[in-house]
Amino acid sequence: MDTLTTEPHLRHWQRRKQARPGEILDAALAVFAEKGYAGARMEDIAIKAGVTKGTIYLYFPSKEEVFKSLAREHVGQSLIAAAGHAETFDGSAFDFLKTFYARFMDMVLTSDIAVLPKIIIGESGNFPELARFWREEVIEKAITLLSSVIAKGIARGEIRALPADYVAKLIMAPALMCLIWRTTFEKTSDHAFDYPEYLAIHCDIFFKGLAPEGPKP
Amino acid sequence: MDTLTTEPHLRHWQRRKQARPGEILDAALAVFAEKGYAGARMEDIAIKAGVTKGTIYLYFPSKEEVFKSLAREHVGQSLIAAAGHAETFDGSAFDFLKTFYARFMDMVLTSDIAVLPKIIIGESGNFPELARFWREEVIEKAITLLSSVIAKGIARGEIRALPADYVAKLIMAPALMCLIWRTTFEKTSDHAFDYPEYLAIHCDIFFKGLAPEGPKP
Amino acid sequence: MDTLTTEPHLRHWQRRKQARPGEILDAALAVFAEKGYAGARMEDIAIKAGVTKGTIYLYFPSKEEVFKSLAREHVGQSLIAAAGHAETFDGSAFDFLKTFYARFMDMVLTSDIAVLPKIIIGESGNFPELARFWREEVIEKAITLLSSVIAKGIARGEIRALPADYVAKLIMAPALMCLIWRTTFEKTSDHAFDYPEYLAIHCDIFFKGLAPEGPKP
Amino acid sequence: MDTLTTEPHLRHWQRRKQARPGEILDAALAVFAEKGYAGARMEDIAIKAGVTKGTIYLYFPSKEEVFKSLAREHVGQSLIAAAGHAETFDGSAFDFLKTFYARFMDMVLTSDIAVLPKIIIGESGNFPELARFWREEVIEKAITLLSSVIAKGIARGEIRALPADYVAKLIMAPALMCLIWRTTFEKTSDHAFDYPEYLAIHCDIFFKGLAPEGPKP
DNA sequence: AATGAATGAGATTTCATTCAT
DNA sequence: GATGAATGAAATCTCATTCAT
Numbered sequence: 052m053d054t055l056t057t058e059p060h061l062r063h064w065q066r067r068k069q070a071r072p073g074e075i076l077d078a079a080l081a082v083f084a085e086k087g088y089a090g091a092r093m094e095d096i097a098i099k100a101g102v103t104k105g106t107i108y109l110y111f112p113s114k115e116e117v118f119k120s121l122a123r124e125h126v127g128q129s130l131i132a133a134a135g136h137a138e139t140f141d142g143s144a145f146d147f148l149k150t151f152y153a154r155f156m157d158m159v160l161t162s163d164i165a166v167l168p169k170i171i172i173g174e175s176g177n178f179p180e181l182a183r184f185w186r187e188e189v190i191e192k193a194i195t196l197l198s199s200v201i202a203k204g205i206a207r208g209e210i211r212a213l214p215a216d217y218v219a220k221l222i223m224a225p226a227l228m229c230l231i232w233r234t235t236f237e238k239t240s241d242h243a244f245d246y247p248e249y250l251a252i253h254c255d256i257f258f259k260g261l262a263p264e265g266p267k268p
Numbered sequence: 269m270d271t272l273t274t275e276p277h278l279r280h281w282q283r284r285k286q287a288r289p290g291e292i293l294d295a296a297l298a299v300f301a302e303k304g305y306a307g308a309r310m311e312d313i314a315i316k317a318g319v320t321k322g323t324i325y326l327y328f329p330s331k332e333e334v335f336k337s338l339a340r341e342h343v344g345q346s347l348i349a350a351a352g353h354a355e356t357f358d359g360s361a362f363d364f365l366k367t368f369y370a371r372f373m374d375m376v377l378t379s380d381i382a383v384l385p386k387i388i389i390g391e392s393g394n395f396p397e398l399a400r401f402w403r404e405e406v407i408e409k410a411i412t413l414l415s416s417v418i419a420k421g422i423a424r425g426e427i428r429a430l431p432a433d434y435v436a437k438l439i440m441a442p443a444l445m446c447l448i449w450r451t452t453f454e455k456t457s458d459h460a461f462d463y464p465e466y467l468a469i470h471c472d473i474f475f476k477g478l479a480p481e482g483p484k485p
Numbered sequence: 486m487d488t489l490t491t492e493p494h495l496r497h498w499q500r501r502k503q504a505r506p507g508e509i510l511d512a513a514l515a516v517f518a519e520k521g522y523a524g525a526r527m528e529d530i531a532i533k534a535g536v537t538k539g540t541i542y543l544y545f546p547s548k549e550e551v552f553k554s555l556a557r558e559h560v561g562q563s564l565i566a567a568a569g570h571a572e573t574f575d576g577s578a579f580d581f582l583k584t585f586y587a588r589f590m591d592m593v594l595t596s597d598i599a600v601l602p603k604i605i606i607g608e609s610g611n612f613p614e615l616a617r618f619w620r621e622e623v624i625e626k627a628i629t630l631l632s633s634v635i636a637k638g639i640a641r642g643e644i645r646a647l648p649a650d651y652v653a654k655l656i657m658a659p660a661l662m663c664l665i666w667r668t669t670f671e672k673t674s675d676h677a678f679d680y681p682e683y684l685a686i687h688c689d690i691f692f693k694g695l696a697p698e699g700p701k702p
Numbered sequence: 703m704d705t706l707t708t709e710p711h712l713r714h715w716q717r718r719k720q721a722r723p724g725e726i727l728d729a730a731l732a733v734f735a736e737k738g739y740a741g742a743r744m745e746d747i748a749i750k751a752g753v754t755k756g757t758i759y760l761y762f763p764s765k766e767e768v769f770k771s772l773a774r775e776h777v778g779q780s781l782i783a784a785a786g787h788a789e790t791f792d793g794s795a796f797d798f799l800k801t802f803y804a805r806f807m808d809m810v811l812t813s814d815i816a817v818l819p820k821i822i823i824g825e826s827g828n829f830p831e832l833a834r835f836w837r838e839e840v841i842e843k844a845i846t847l848l849s850s851v852i853a854k855g856i857a858r859g860e861i862r863a864l865p866a867d868y869v870a871k872l873i874m875a876p877a878l879m880c881l882i883w884r885t886t887f888e889k890t891s892d893h894a895f896d897y898p899e900y901l902a903i904h905c906d907i908f909f910k911g912l913a914p915e916g917p918k919p
Numbered sequence: 920a921a922t923g924a925a926t927g928a929g930a931t932t933t934c935a936t937t938c939a940t
Numbered sequence: 941g942a943t944g945a946a947t948g949a950a951a952t953c954t955c956a957t958t959c960a961t
Contacts (some may be wrong), residue, residue: 085393089306173390175452183456217469224441235392239400260477523740607824609886610736617890658875669826673834694911
């Protein structure tokens with residue numbers, strides 16, 4: 052019946068068409084993660100995406116652009132997303148930081164996005180614009196966000212008076228280490244790195260170190 | 269007779285021959301640093317070393333081996349060297365850590381070695397053995413060293429009772445961030461990152477956070 | 486429905502795809518014949534096949550494999566084919582041998598296959614597996630076939646009692662000489678080698694020499 | 703002194719020829735035998751000769767010339783030498799042939815010269831002059847020699863009236879097969895080829911086949 | 920005469936990209 | 941829109957040859 056009403060070019064593959072770029076990017080992310088930028092072959096990406104090489108070029112003009120799209124694509128959802136509620140949050144600075152940290156680490160430890168910074172690190176020489184983009188759009192924004200929270204904490208007397216931006220970068224450093232450990236060394240290592248434990252200790256030490264001289268009774 | 273007493277004077281090209289591998293590795297380090305592993309052409313390395321492509325193959329059997337030699341070469345002098353005096357040191361744990369940290373950061377901030385970890389991060393998918401080697405020979409050794417110092421500090425009551433290895437990894441995290449910043453983002457950034465200031469604040473917060481519960485009134 | 490009945494018509498380039506390996510092998514045979522294995526450049530083969538270098542690698546993983554395919558490819562049709570009717574033949578041994586010989590020589594003298602053994606001879610040091618393959622699949626089989634015919638001839642009293650396998654190898658020796666002459670010396674020589682005459686004399690002498698002692702007075 | 707009297711065209715290659723270490727040619731023969739012409743590296747030859755690459759170029763202007771010298775060098779001693787006593791021999795043709803054959807096969811089976819024809823076969827496409835040289839200087843001369851002996855045999859009634867040159871080539875064919883077997887297939891084969899037996903059978907059959915029609919009673 | 924470090928042309932192979940179907 | 945055969949530029953690596961010592 053509906054075979055008769057066939058609308059010549061319908062739904063099924065149109066949905067695919069819309070989905071295609073996403074599928075390709077997902078595949079690309081996985082392949083870049085495994086082989087690095089140069090080592091990733093367009094054919095690998097195509098196979099993983101279930102299409103052929105030529106198809107990729109319908110959606111992206113070049114390998115480089117695939118890579119860049121990838122980096123841009125994931126920015127929207129990444130860190131920033133993790134911290135979307137900053138303005139409206141009004142608990143203590145430490146509470147906010149802990150929540151933010153937990154969300155961020157969740158992303159680092161479970162999603163494939165974690166490989167992106169790794170690739171950008173590896174390819175920064177070849178794609179300086181990308182490093183710049185990432186720094187400006189991701190890092191700087193995250194730091195700005197955290198800085199404002201920290202500044203608020205300082206104003207409230209929860210935190211010692213220290214340069215907020217450096218404090219923000221310090222708080223993120225162990226997260227970066229986890230990211231690199233997971234994407235670079237984890238698979239060569241036999242005894243597990245207990246990330247939550249590591250980060251809990253970090254918060255313990257760090258927050259304590261941030262507290263004002265507690266001269267209280 | 270005088271053939272016997274003839275001093276085995278090195279002819280000038282013999283001196284060169286001995287120097288060549290080092291010259292090539294220096295050139296390779298620079299080129300790898302700029303282009304990454306895959307982006308580095310043997311010809312670039314050759315030109316930078318002042319020789320031709322073929323010459324490199326007199327000393328190294330392949331590009332991969334040039335890279336591996338580089339990684340192995342610099343390990344001996346690197347971190348470990350920076351900490352050679354651990355056993356004999358008998359000041360406070362904090363003093364040792366500060367010294368070690370300063371030396372390490374000096375290396376990170378002034379020498380080209382800093383690009384090596386960066387490349388290893390970028391290429392870990394293609395050279396897992398190298399990631400393993402680096403973890404075992406560099407990271408693990410450094411962590412072990414720091415752990416023992418920290419454990420001593422705990423024993424003496426200078427430091428709170430915490431898992432020493434995690435504390436060691438936490439203390440190194442900002443150093444890693446500096447390394448990555450310098451090799452990846454610095455040149456895309458216009459306002460300077462004040463590394464010493466950053467690290468000073470790190471030590472300030474971190475050491476404070478490690479101190480035992482405030483000696484009550 | 487009609488999607489199911491749609492004839493899977495080959496598009497023209499699909500037909501080419503199927504033809505390509507054969508075209509490439511033909512070209513390779515010609516180039517190897519002219520230059521030998523090492524002297525043959527992949528580009529030469531490509532040009533002769535009407536494609537570019539890269540195309541060859543769509544069908545064969547390496548130059549070595551092109552060569553091996555060539556050797557394997559032609560074995561099925563070659564000598565063995567020439568003797569397919571051995572089991573059913575029931576004339577005299579001499580008749581069979583003459584027919585076999587004629588077919589074999591026809592191949593040697595008219596087709597390009599003749600260059601294959603020549604190349605295998607030249608490259609046996611570099612491709613021992615290939616020499617082994619050729620010996621087992623071609624030579625040994627041909628000899629076995631001839632031996633059985635000769636043995637039958639001996640049993641029937643047509644041929645003197647002699648080791649059949651050596652007799653088989655002896656009968657092929659002048660054929661080998663023709664093959665080598667044609668592929669190696671013919672073009673440097675100005676006066677023709679009359680192969681059929683040569684082989685006729687061979688059969689004349691050889692068969693006479695094989696006959697049993699003259700049947701008494 | 704005589705430097706002043708320098709004779710401008712004093713055949714520098716003649717001086718070389720005098721000084722030329724046969725060691726280099728011996729080494730070259732061995733290496734060419736193992737690897738073929740293209741596969742043989744000048745360095746391999748040098749090492750085998752106990753000198754360095756550069757030294758070879760003091761005696762030979764190029765690899766090609768090493769190869770050609772080799773081919774020329776060994777001609778003097780080869781087949782021709784084996785048959786030097788042809789003119790003065792006055793036994794039966796069969797006796798001479800047997801002796802010649804035995805000497806020739808001895809050379810084929812024991813000396814390294816046997817690899818030369820093999821190489822020439824493999825490289826005839828690249829060195830047609832060499833194939834020509836070998837044909838003219840070795841093959842043709844040997845055939846001429848044998849032909850004259852056979853013609854004498856025919857004249858004496860020992861041998862049937864047949865074209866002497868073809869008979870000569872026929873008698874050499876199994877020798878060629880032995881040469882090729884030894885240099886190409888022997889090492890890939892597990893069960894031995896009994897060359898003397900093979901050749902004895904050859905002579906048995908062949909000489910019988912050459913004999914005039916049995917002078918019946 | 921001999922050395923051996925250095926050269927550089929040239930070969931194989933890879934792979935991003937194109938385009939006819 | 942999708943395909944996949946074909947392309948060709950570029951990279952790695954080899955090795956005959958040169959030349960300062």
